[in-house]
Each structure stands twice: as structure tokens, then as C-alpha cells.
Amino acid sequence: MSSSNPSSLSSTSNADAYTYGKQYADELCMTFHNYSLYECALIILNEPDPQIKAQKTFAIYKAYQENLLTFEKFISPSSSSSVPLSLPSKPARPDYVTEVDARKVKSNSKKSMIHALIHAESYAIDLAWDVIARFGYNPETWIIPHDMEGTMSTYQSTSADATSTTVPLTQAPKEFFDDWIKVASEEALHFTKWRLRLLEFGGHYGEFPGHQGLWESAEETSLSSIARMSIVHCVLEARGLDVAPIMRTKFEKSQDYASIEILDQNHKEEIGHVHYGKKWFEWFLQYNHYNSTDTIDIFHKFVKTYFRGILRPPFNDTSRQLAGFTSEWYVPLSKADFNPNINNNTNTNNEETNDEETE
Numbered sequence: 001m002s003s004s005n006p007s008s009l010s011s012t013s014n015a016d017a018y019t020y021g022k023q024y025a026d027e028l029c030m031t032f033h034n035y036s037l038y039e040c041a042l043i044i045l046n047e048p049d050p051q052i053k054a055q056k057t058f059a060i061y062k063a064y065q066e067n068l069l070t071f072e073k074f075i076s077p078s079s080s081s082s083v084p085l086s087l088p089s090k091p092a093r094p095d096y097v098t099e100v101d102a103r104k105v106k107s108n109s110k111k112s113m114i115h116a117l118i119h120a121e122s123y124a125i126d127l128a129w130d131v132i133a134r135f136g137y138n139p140e141t142w143i144i145p146h147d148m149e150g151t152m153s154t155y156q157s158t159s160a161d162a163t164s165t166t167v168p169l170t171q172a173p174k175e176f177f178d179d180w181i182k183v184a185s186e187e188a189l190h191f192t193k194w195r196l197r198l199l200e201f202g203g204h205y206g207e208f209p210g211h212q213g214l215w216e217s218a219e220e221t222s223l224s225s226i227a228r229m230s231i232v233h234c235v236l237e238a239r240g241l242d243v244a245p246i247m248r249t250k251f252e253k254s255q256d257y258a259s260i261e262i263l264d265q266n267h268k269e270e271i272g273h274v275h276y277g278k279k280w281f282e283w284f285l286q287y288n289h290y291n292s293t294d295t296i297d298i299f300h301k302f303v304k305t306y307f308r309g310i311l312r313p314p315f316n317d318t319s320r321q322l323a324g325f326t327s328e329w330y331v332p333l334s335k336a337d338f339n340p341n342i343n344n345n346t347n348t349n350n351e352e353t354n355d356e357e358t359e
């Protein structure tokens with residue numbers, strides 16, 4: 001690993017973060033030559049330090065773009081000799097960041113607000129790699145989960161027989177990996193930009209507690225790619241699109257244009273992440289032979305099953321539409337009668353947190 005000391009960086013513009021990322025990509029890219037993408041994902045998920053997670057992500061993304069990685073579900077002897085690699089139920093996390101109940105996390109100052117963003121982005125790096133490792137190579141996770149089978153029975157398409165003769169896939173299409181490694185690299189950049197920004201304010205990651213709401217949702221959807229896409233990427237990441245204008249207003253009030261620049265660039269990329277969530281949600285439904293006319297209904301069924309509570313307006317309709325979501329996808333989920341068994345004040349998969357908690 002490089003010995004460069006990022007804390008010595010004094011400027012935190014977007015350009016600096018890109019330069020910082022490129023530096024690590026160039027330095028470490030060849031380290032991963034002939035590694036499989038699968039084992040690269042495990043390396044990141046088993047790495048506790050988010051700064052190193054980000055640096056390695058930059059390097060692996062470059063190696064991926066230069067076709068240095070292999071696609072088989074393979075762990076090379078050199079990689080596994082030091083630390084046995086496995087897919088963790090929860091990624092390794094830094095011991096210098098205290099995790100507390102979400103309702104105890106405050107973000108009432110600019111430093112704590114940016115800290116919350118850093119924390120969420122650090123988990124977002126793990127989430128993207130977890131999608132690659134957990135779902136990219138396990139077609140059994142693509143089928144409808146048992147607890148949804150009864151709910152879904154009315155939707156089954158008769159086209160199943162027509163396609164059942166095709167050769168079964170053993171791993172996701174390359175486009176799946178293209179999309180999610182791009183997400184991972186962008187999350188690493190978001191993490192890096194906010195971390196550098198906090199340094200400029202005299203703060204550091206770990207200065208405040210964080211919570212693990214994002215990962216709790218990941219664990220609850222760990223057996224189903226459709227549930228994961230629905231909740232983590234089409235609900236929680238989409239919630240981040242709604243929150244961005246609120247945060248922008250706060251930065252405007254303090255005339256913090258450097259933070260606004262970071263926020264705006266990240267927001268454009270988050271629209272892409274939400275789009276990928278919808279794209280692969282739809283792909284997994286097609287894999288299960290569901291008709292596209294039922295897509296929105298099925299999405300609502302998954303949200304009702306895997307998400308506690310209702311969505312909170314106001315919605316950023318413009319950004320959601322850019323991500324591919326018309327209002328019929330999400331407005332019904334904000335109605336009080338959407339999930340009548342849930343008290344609106346109940347914990348709601350991260351929704352009870354402060355607005356700044358969403359990446």
C-alpha cells in the first residue's frame with residue numbers, strides 16, 4: 001500500500017479528489033493483475049479501513065478497465081495465503097468509528113453533516129462490492145424468495161416455458177459487473193471528496209458516531225437480488241436524491257460553494273446509481289419471466305415486504321425521473337395506507353435518520 005499521507009492535502013476541490021484517486025489507481029493497478037473480480041470484491045469487503053477500501057477500489061477499477069482481471073469466481077493462492085477470504089455478512093469496518101443507534105446520530109453542525117455523508121459513502125463502497133460478490137455469481141439469489149412466492153403467484157408469465165430451454169447462466173452478464181464496479185469507483189470518489197472536505201474544516205472521519213442503517217437493509221435483503229435492488233438502490237439511494245436539495249440549501253446559507261460543487265457532482269452520479277438499481281431490478285424480474293406490465297406492482301410488493309414504513313415526501317421528481325422513476329413508482333409508497341401494519345413513527349430501514357445520513 002502506498003505510504004502517501006492524504007491528511008497532508010490542503011485543498012479539497014473535486015479536481016484534487018480525482019488526482020488523489022488517479023494516483024492510487026496508477027500506483028496499485030498492476031497489483032491486481034490476474035486477480036478475479038470476485039476476489040477483488042472480497043478484498044475490499046474484508047478491508048476495515050475505508051480510506052484503503054477507496055484507494056484499492058480506484059486501482060481495481062483501473063485494472064478492470066484495462067482488462068487485467070478475470071471473471072471466474074476464483075480466489076488466487078497469493079490472495080488467500082495471508083488472510084482467508086470469504087464473503088462477510090457485514091464488511092470489515094474501522095474500529096475508530098463508533099456505531100450507535102441511528103436516532104442518536106446528530107448532524108446539526110456542518111462538520112457533523114459532512115461526517116454523516118462520509119460515513120454513508122463508506123458504506124456505499126461496500127454495498128456496491130457486495131452486490132458484485134453476493135449476486136454476480138449466484139443465480140440462485142436471482143429467483144423469487146420463498147416468502148414472496150405466494151404474493152407473486154398472480155404475476156407469473158406464461159412465457160416461462162418458451163425460454164426454459166436456454167442455457168442457464170452461471171453468473172451475471174458482463175454489463176452487470178460494468179455497472180456495479182463503476183458505482184463502487186464513484187462511491188470511493190464521493191467518500192474521498194467528503195473526507196478531504198472534512199479535513200479542511202479541521203475534522204476527521206471517526207470524530208462523530210455513525211450508524212449502520214444502510215447495512216441493516218443490506219443484510220435484510222442478502223438472499224434476494226430483487227429485494228436488494230428494490231430496497232437499497234430504488235428506495236434508500238433514491239431517498240438520497242430527495243435529500244440533496246435540502247443539503248444544498250444548507251450549504252448555500254453558509255456560502256459554502258466548495259461543498260456545493262462536491263454535492264452537485266455526486267448527485268449526478270447518484271442518479272446513475274438509482275438508475276442501475278432499477279435497471280437490474282427489471283433484469284432480475286425478466287430472468288424470472290415476469291411481464292414488464294407488472295413491474296411497478298411487483299416493486300411495490302417487494303417494498304411492502306422488505307421495507308418497514310412508508311416513503312417520506314417531498315420527492316425530487318426531476319432527479320427521480322432522470323433515474324427512470326415516474327411518480328407511479330414511488331408516490332403510492334408514501335400513502336399512509338400503503339403499509340397499514342406499520343406505525344408511521346416506527347423505525348423504517350434508515351428512514352428515521354437525519355436527512356444527511358443518506359449518501
Ligand SMILES: [Fe+2]
Nearest residue numbers: 124187190359
Ligand atoms: Fe455516493
Ligand SMILES: [Fe+2]
Nearest residue numbers: 124237270273
Ligand atoms: Fe450511490
